[in-house]
Structures are given as C-alpha cells and as structure tokens.
Amino acid sequence: MSARLARxxxxxxxxxxxxxxxxYMTIPAFxxxxxxxxxxxxxxxxxxxxxxxxxxxxxxxxxxxxAFVNGLIVTAFxxxxxxxxxxxxxxxxxxxxxxxxAALEAVLASPLIIPHFTTGFGFLLxxxxxxxxxxxxxxxxxxxxxxxxxxxxxxxxxxxxxxxxLERAATNLGASPFEVLKRVTLPLLxxxxxxxxxxxxxxxxxxxxASLYVTAQRTQTxxxxxxxxVREYTDPTIAAISALLIIFTTALxxxxxxxxxxxxxxxIDVH
Amino acid sequence: MKAQALPAVELTRVSKNxxxxxxxxxxxxxxxxxxxxxxxxPSGCGKTTxxxxxxxxxxxxxxxxVIDGRDVTAVPPYRRETGMVFQSYALxxxxxxxxxxxxxxxxxxxxxxxxxxxxxxxxxMVKLEGFxxxxxxxxxxxxxxxxxxxxxxVIGPKVxxxxxxxxxxxxxxxxxxxxxxxxxxxxxxxxxVFVTHDQxxxxxxxxxxxxxxxxxxxxxAAPLELYRSPANGFVASFIGEINRLPPARCRIExxxxxxxxxxxxxxxARRREKLTIAEGQETHLxxxxxxxxxxxxxxxxxxxxxxxxxTHLYQGAYTLTRVDAGPLGNLQLRALGGEAIAAAPxxxxxxxxxxxxxxxxxxx
Ligand SMILES: Nc1ncnc2c1ncn2[C@@H]1O[C@H](COP(=O)(O)OP(=O)(O)OP(=O)(O)O)[C@@H](O)[C@H]1O
Ligand SMILES: [Mg+2]
Numbered sequence: 001m002s003a004r005l006a007r008x009x010x011x012x013x014x015x016x017x018x019x020x021x022x023x024y025m026t027i028p029a030f031x032x033x034x035x036x037x038x039x040x041x042x043x044x045x046x047x048x049x050x051x052x053x054x055x056x057x058x059x060x061x062x063x064x065x066x067a068f069v070n071g072l073i074v075t076a077f078x079x080x081x082x083x084x085x086x087x088x089x090x091x092x093x094x095x096x097x098x099x100x101x102a103a104l105e106a107v108l109a110s111p112l113i114i115p116h117f118t119t120g121f122g123f124l125l126x127x128x129x130x131x132x133x134x135x136x137x138x139x140x141x142x143x144x145x146x147x148x149x150x151x152x153x154x155x156x157x158x159x160x161x162x163x164x165x166l167e168r169a170a171t172n173l174g175a176s177p178f179e180v181l182k183r184v185t186l187p188l189l190x191x192x193x194x195x196x197x198x199x200x201x202x203x204x205x206x207x208x209x210a211s212l213y214v215t216a217q218r219t220q221t222x223x224x225x226x227x228x229x230v231r232e233y234t235d236p237t238i239a240a241i242s243a244l245l246i247i248f249t250t251a252l253x254x255x256x257x258x259x260x261x262x263x264x265x266x267x268i269d270v271h
Numbered sequence: 272m273k274a275q276a277l278p279a280v281e282l283t284r285v286s287k288n289x290x291x292x293x294x295x296x297x298x299x300x301x302x303x304x305x306x307x308x309x310x311x312x313p314s315g316c317g318k319t320t321x322x323x324x325x326x327x328x329x330x331x332x333x334x335x336x337v338i339d340g341r342d343v344t345a346v347p348p349y350r351r352e353t354g355m356v357f358q359s360y361a362l363x364x365x366x367x368x369x370x371x372x373x374x375x376x377x378x379x380x381x382x383x384x385x386x387x388x389x390x391x392x393x394x395x396m397v398k399l400e401g402f403x404x405x406x407x408x409x410x411x412x413x414x415x416x417x418x419x420x421x422x423x424x425v426i427g428p429k430v431x432x433x434x435x436x437x438x439x440x441x442x443x444x445x446x447x448x449x450x451x452x453x454x455x456x457x458x459x460x461x462x463x464v465f466v467t468h469d470q471x472x473x474x475x476x477x478x479x480x481x482x483x484x485x486x487x488x489x490x491x492a493a494p495l496e497l498y499r500s501p502a503n504g505f506v507a508s509f510i511g512e513i514n515r516l517p518p519a520r521c522r523i524e525x526x527x528x529x530x531x532x533x534x535x536x537x538x539x540a541r542r543r544e545k546l547t548i549a550e551g552q553e554t555h556l557x558x559x560x561x562x563x564x565x566x567x568x569x570x571x572x573x574x575x576x577x578x579x580x581x582t583h584l585y586q587g588a589y590t591l592t593r594v595d596a597g598p599l600g601n602l603q604l605r606a607l608g609g610e611a612i613a614a615a616p617x618x619x620x621x622x623x624x625x626x627x628x629x630x631x632x633x634x635x
Contacts, residue, residue, distance in 0.1 A: 165361035171348045172326055172355045173375035173426065183374075187365045 029246055036239035043234055054240040064241055067225030071205055073136065074221055078143035079151075079200035083193060085144065086151030093152075094159040111149050119145055120210030127214065134216035142214045146207060147200035154199060154260070158192025191259045198256035202249050277340050279304045279430050279462035280325060285334035287320050287486075294320040296486040297334065302430070307456050307463045309473040312483035313509070318466045321483075322432050325464065327351045339429045349378075354428030354461075356436045360419040362407040368394070368418050369403040375426035393425035396455065413444050420452075424459060431463040437472065449476055470510050474498065482506050500631065507557040507631050512591075514563070514602045516556040518635055521548045530556060530627075533598035538574045540627035553635035560591065560605035562626040565615055572624035578602070580619050583612045594623065 031045055036054055038047030058064055089108055093101060111119065120142060127138035162185065170184045171177075208223035215224050222245060230238050280302040287295040295317040302308050310318040323329040325336060327348030335344045343351050354375075362371050372390045381389070394400055397417035407415060416436060423431055436452075437445045453476055456463055467473050473480050474494045482489040482497070482505075489509075490502040501507040508515060519530035523542065530538045538556070548554055566575050578596035590611045592604040604611070604623065615621045 163359060163361060165357045165359050166363060168328060168348075169355070169357060169361040169363070169422075170374065171328075172353060173422070174349050174352075174378035175374075176349055179378065184363060 032239050032242045032246070035236050036243045038236050038239075041235055043236055043239065054236040055244070057235075057237045058240040058244065061229075061237065061241075063225050063229065064222065067220050067222045070136075070215075070219055071221040074139050074143055074219075075201045075204040077136075077140045078147060078204045079197050081140065082144045082147040082151045082200045083155075083197045086148050086196065087155045087189075087193060089148075090152045090156035090159055094156060108152050109149050111146050116146060116207070116209035117213075120213035123210070124213040134214055134219055136219055138214050139211065139219050139221070142210050143204045143207060146210060147203050150203060151196040151200050154196035155189065155192055158189050162188055195256045195259035198252050198259065202252050202256070205252075206245065206249060276304050278302060278337075279306075279339060280464075281337040282321075282325075283335045283337070285321075285324060285336060286332045287317070287324060287329055288332045293486055295324070295331075298486070298488055299334075300481065300488065300491070302462060302464065304462055305460045306478040307453075307465060307476060309465045309467060309477035309480045310483060311467060311470060311473040311480050311509075312489075314468060316483045317486040318468070318483060319434055320486075322355075322434050322464060322466055325430065326353045326355050326432055352426070352429045353432055354423030354426055354430070355432045356416075356419045356423050356434070358435045358438060360415045362415055362418055362422075364407060366407070367403070368399065368405045368407060368410070371407060371418055372422045372425055375422065379426065389425055390421075393421040396424070396458065397421045398451075412440055413448065416440065416448065420455070424455075424461060428461065431461045433463065433465045435466050435468070437467075438469075445472075452476060474510070482509060484509075499629070501557075504555060504557070504633060507633070512560050512603060512605070513631070514558045514560065516558065516599055519554050519556055521550070521552055521554045523550060528632075530554065532556075536576065536598055538625060538627055540630065540632070548632065548634050555633045555635055556627070557631035557633070558602075558625060558627065559629065560603040562629050563602060563604040564606065564624050564626070565592075565604065565611060566622040566624040572626075574625040574627060575622050576625060577620060577622050580615045580617050580621060582617065585609050585612060594621070596623070 034047055035043055035045050037050050037052065038044055039049040039051035039053065040047070089104065092098075093105060123138055123142045123145075124134070127133055127135070132138050166184055166188070167180050170180045175183060205221070206223060207221070208227065211221050211224050212227065215221060220228070222241070226238060226241055226245075229241075278301045280300075282298060282300045282302075284297045284299055285295060286293070286297050298317075298321065310321060312318055320329055324331050325338070327343065327346060331344060335342055337343065338351065338353070363374065366374070369390055372393055373386050376386045376389055390403070391400075394403060397420050399414065399417050399421065402410070402414070402418075407418065410418065416439075419436070433452075437448050440448060449472060452465075465473075465476060474497075477494055479491060479493055480497050481491045484505055490497060490506045492500075492502075497506065497510055501510060504515070507513050517532050519532045519538070522529045522531065526542045528540045528542050528548070530540070532538065566572060576596050576599060578594040578599075580592060580594050581601070582593045584591040584593075589605050589607050590609050592606065592611050592615065594602050594604065596602050602623070
C-alpha cells in the first residue's frame with residue numbers, strides 16, 4: 001500500500017515539476033498576450049478589461065505594415081538562399097572526403113559562436129564599404145549567414161538517414177547519377193529540406209540583434225520596427241504586434257515539426 | 272557436340288584492395304548462362320565485394336569482368352544491365368509497389384502500356400497480384416523481399432545478383448522463400464548469383480557452389496560433389512558437420528588402405544580408384560557424423576572404437592551425440608530419431624563404428 005502511495009507521490013512531484021517548468025517557460029508570452037487585449041492606454045498587467053483596439057492599431061500602423069512586408073521579402077530570399085547553400089555544403093560534407101572538410105564544418109558552425117551583434121556590425125561596415133548601405137541585399141546576406149548552420153545541419157541529418165542502398169538500387173536499375181538525384185535523393189530529402197527552410201524562416205523573421213545594424217528605415221524588419229516603436233510609445237500596440245508575431249512563428253514551427261517529423265517516419269518505414 | 276554457349280559472366284584474375292585489406296585476390300570464375308551459382312564463405316571473405324564488382328559498384332583493382340561477351344570492367348553500374356536485390360531490400364519508400372517495380376522500365380523509357388503489362392507479370396511471378404498500389408511501408412518483410420525481386424527481374428537482367436536476400440527473414444519464411452526462389456529460377460531461367468553464408472541454403476538452392484575464403488576460391492562444384500568430395504580441409508569443415516580426425520599415417524594392404532592414428536588406433540578403408548596417397552604419407556581423415564554409428568554386439572564392423580558419451584542434442588528428426596574417443600578426440604555422431612539417448616546414456620562407455628568408405632581423405 002505505502003509503496004503505491006510513494007509511487008503516486010513521486011508521479012505527482014514529477015508532473016508538478018513539469019507544470020512549473022512549462023509555466024516558467026511560457027509566462028513572458030502569456031503576460032504579453034494578456035496585456036495585448038487590455039483596453040487601457042498604458043501597458044498594464046493584469047489588464048483591466050478586454051478589447052481588440054491595439055490589434056487594430058498594430059494592423060493599421062504603417063511602419064509595422066512595411067516592416068512585416070520587408071520581413072517576408074528578407075525571409076523568403078534569405079531562407080531560400082540558405083537552403084541552397086546549406087544543402088550543397090551538407091551534400092559535400094556527407095559525400096566527399098576532401099582536404100579542409102573539418103575546416104568547412106567549423107566555418108558552418110561559426111555563427112553559433114560569433115555573436116549576432118558582431119555579424120551585424122561586420123555586415124554594416126562591409127555594406128557601407130561596398131556602397132550597398134543598408135539595402136535588402138545586405139540584410140539578406142546577414143540572415144543567410146545566421147541561418148546557414150541550422151539549415152545545413154538539418155539537411156545533413158536527412159542525408160545521413162538516407163539508406164545508401166536506395167541510391168545504389170536506383171543506379172542498378174539504370175538511373176544515371178542525375179536521375180538518381182532527381183528521383184530518389186531529392187524526393188527523400190524533401191521533408192528535411194522543407195523543415196530546414198521553415199526553421200530558417202522562423203529565425204530570420206524574429207532576428208533582432210544583427211538586423212538592428214544592417215537595416216535602415218526602408219528595409220527594417222518587424223523586430224526592429226517593434227524596438228523603434230517602444231522607444232517612442234508605451235501603449236499595448238507593442239503587446240498586440242508581439243502576440244501576432246508569436247502566433248505566426250508558432251504556426252511555422254508546427255509546420256516545420258510536421259516536415260521533420262515526417263522525415264523520421266519515412267526513415268523508420270525503410271527498414 | 273553442341274557449341275559451347277557464351278558464358279553469362281567471366282571474371283578473370285579480378286582483385287579488389289581496400290587500402291591494406293585485400294578483399295578479393297586474383298579470382299577467376301566463369302558463370303554459365305541460366306545457372307544458379309552461390310557464393311558461400313565466412314563473413315568478410317569478399318562475397319559482397321565480388322558481387323559489387325559484377326554490378327559495377329566497386330571498381331576492381333585488377334583483372335577484367337566480361338558480361339555476355341562484353342568487357343564491362345570500365346562500364347558504370349547503370350549501364351550494366353544487372354539486377355540486384357539488396358539485403359535491406361532498398362525499396363523506395365516514397366513510391367508504391369507498382370512504381371518501385373516500374374522504376375527500371377521507366378529508366379529504359381518503355382511505353383506506359385508495356386510498363387503496366389510487365390509490372391503486372393512480374394508481380395504475378397512473385398505472387399503479389401493486387402499489391403500494386405500498396406505503400407512499401409505497409410508490407411511485411413517477406414512481401415518487401417518479393418517486391419525487391421520483382422523489381423530486379425522485371426528488367427530482364429543479364430545476371431541477377433542476390434546479396435543474402437533471405438538473411439533478414441525468420442526461419443520458416445526463409446525456408447519457404449528458398450523454395451520459391453528456386454521455382455522462380457526454373458521459370459525465368461535467369462542467370463543468378465546468390466550470396467549466403469548459410470551452407471544449408473547453398474546446398475539446397477544451387478546448381479554450383481563457389482566456396483570462398485579470404486578473397487580466394489577454395490572450390491567450385493555442384494552441391495553433391497562439394498559435400499562428398501571437398502577439395503581441402505577448409506571446404507570439408509565448412510560444408511556440413513564433419514569430424515576431423517588427428518593426422519594419420521597411411522599404408523596399403525591388398526585392396527585396403529590402413530590408417531594408423533596416434534600410434535596405435537588402426538582404421539581401415541576399401542581402396543579407392545581416386546585415392547592417390549603414397550605409402551607412409553601423412554593424411555587427414557574427415558568423417559561426417561552420419562557415418563559414425565553406435566556399434567551393437569553383433570555388428571562385425573572393422574573400425575570399432577570405444578568411447579564415452581558426453582552429450583546428446585535431440586533435434587527431432589535426428590539426434591547429435593558427442594563422444595570422447597580418447598586418442599581420436601571428441602567426435603559427433605548423427606543418428607535418426609531419438610533412440611540413441613536411451614541406448615547410450617550420458618557418461619556410459621560405448622563402442623562406435625567409423626565407416627570410412629564415405630570419408631574424405633586428404634593428403635597432409
Ligand atoms: N568499403 C570498404 N572499405 C574498406 N574495407 C572494406 C570495404 N568493403 C569491404 N571491405 C573489407 O573487405 C573484406 C570483404 O568484405 P565483404 O563485404 O566483401 O565480405 P562478405 O563476404 O560479404 O562478408 P559478410 O558475409 O559479412 O557480408 C572485409 O575484410 C571487409 O572489411
Ligand atoms: Mg556481405
């Protein structure tokens with residue numbers, strides 16, 4: 001009897017701890033979401049009522065509109081370029097043994113070590129030097145560098161999970177190297193590549209530190225616009241736009257998870 | 272006399288080195304059209320490497336490979352027209368059964384109608400009619416195996432290459448698939464190279480068996496010949512169970528060969544035509560467990576040896592009995608049924624009879 005009681009106690013302790021961690025992790029987002037529906041002019045928590053007025057303002061505020069579109073443009077190009085370059089790197093590292101392979105891997109991982117601040121600052125100076133200023137090109141280039149390790153890693157893992165016998169089987173059946181790539185390798189890598197792209201998109205959409213340096217008023221992305229806004233205003237619009245960004249990225253995250261999860265299911269299927 | 276047909280595959284002094292490892296050494300072999308040839312040997316002896324060289328996945332370090340009269344040593348694998356079945360099956364997970372089987376035909380730019388007909392026929396041949404639209408993930412191991420087979424045979428390969436295709440299946444299914452493979456081979460008449468390290472499988476399936484060891488051929492022979500007259504000690508001990516007796520000295524007495532083992536045990540065998548052992552030469556005797564029997568009081572056998580029973584291993588159809596035969600070492604007997612267990616209890620002293628007429632006798 002007492003053993004069962006002890007087990008029950010241990011289970012409730014465990015789940016209690018899990019609940020605490022969950023609350024701790026999500027509380028900032030929760031506070032922001034609550035504040036965003038406050039009718040008051042001031043940022044207040046807990047809110048004294050309920051209203052969507054700050055969402056209306058967030059949607060109609062021109063700077064946010066522009067920044068959102070900018071963000072989409074930058075993300076679309078940066079994630080796609082990152083996917084292209086990252087996939088090529090992953091393929092090279094997986095398939096070929098060459099001098100400097102280890103060095104290449106280190107370079108690919110370097111954005112994890114170099115602060116975003118440094119990367120942004122570097123690209124700002126470089127952009128100025130090349131006469132590109134804070135154009136889209138510079139912003140996109142910055143975001144490509146920042147997202148590359150994640151994309152190449154994702155594709156690399158997918159490549160590792162690919163049974164080499166599948167490519168051999170296709171070759172044996174008469175498929176030229178190009179046909180093998182087109183009909184076997186790429187289709188099987190697709191979930192991993194889509195997942196990698198979405199991961200890059202999420203990182204790019206929410207990146208702030210480096211973007212602060214490399215964007216101008218004309219090219220600024222949403223997090224930068226939000227930062228500019230809080231320096232001037234203190235109303236809950238900022239909470240509303242934050243909530244929107246959270247919802248948008250959560251949707252992307254779910255999508256990415258489905259793609260990467262699907263990849264795993266496929267890998268199980270094969271064996 | 273009929274003119275000798277062109278061999279399906281001819282390997283001439285083929286070698287393959289992986290850095291320091293010599294996986295295959297100057298191996299020459301001719302595979303006849305329509306035969307089912309098995310590559311048999313212990314793990315790491317180079318079976319897969321040899322198969323990969325025929326398929327074109329491994330480039331030989333030396334020698335030449337001719338398929339159907341054409342030297343393919345430098346031809347890439349996708350132009351060799353071989354059909355390979357992989358140990359892991361390697362079915363394309365993003366395609367259904369039909370698309371998997373159709374893959375090779377699509378690569379050959381066959382017309383749609385022709386593909387449908389050929390795939391239908393191939394699936395029928397492996398008894399998978401009605402499975403065309405299944406996802407490969409929904410198939411059992413045995414079914415996946417059949418799809419892999421259908422995919423390989425549908426292209427009408429010049430040679431079918433099977434690398435341990437049955438090793439992932441459980442024992443019963445494996446037996447059934449062995450029979451089916453043999454039947455499929457009769458029906459298609461495809462030249463087939465089958466890799467296994469299961470000697471029973473090899474004996475049961477093959478027209479000829481190639482026994483390999485350390486990248487070299489030990490013997491090429493039909494199953495029966497291989498079992499009854501292995502060319503050397505390695506083959507003798509690798510194919511089936513066999514007792515290796517201690518070195519013997521041979522003497523000829525009339526029409527009998529007399530072997531003296533460990534100084535005082537004397538065994539006799541009828542002289543054979545083929546036996547080319549000189550007087551006094553050291554010889555090695557190998558005796559199958561089924562040629563050792565428990566001697567009864569009235570039997571008048573000439574090679575009686577006394578020994579002590581150590582274990583019985585009952586196998587249903589037969590019983591394996593281990594005995595300690597003193598100077599002859601440990602020996603194994605095989606007797607039908609299970610009577611031996613009661614007739615010769617463990618620990619008891621018995622006499623056994625060694626029938627040397629079927630023994631393998633090799634000059635040391
Ligand atoms: N790609 C490779 N690189 C280095 N060594 C290899 C490679 N492939 C095979 N070998 C070596 O060559 C030898 C023969 O290998 P192979 O795979 O042909 O053996 P096998 O007879 O098929 O064995 P198994 O029954 O275990 O499949 C082994 O010693 C193996 O370690
Ligand atoms: Mg092998």
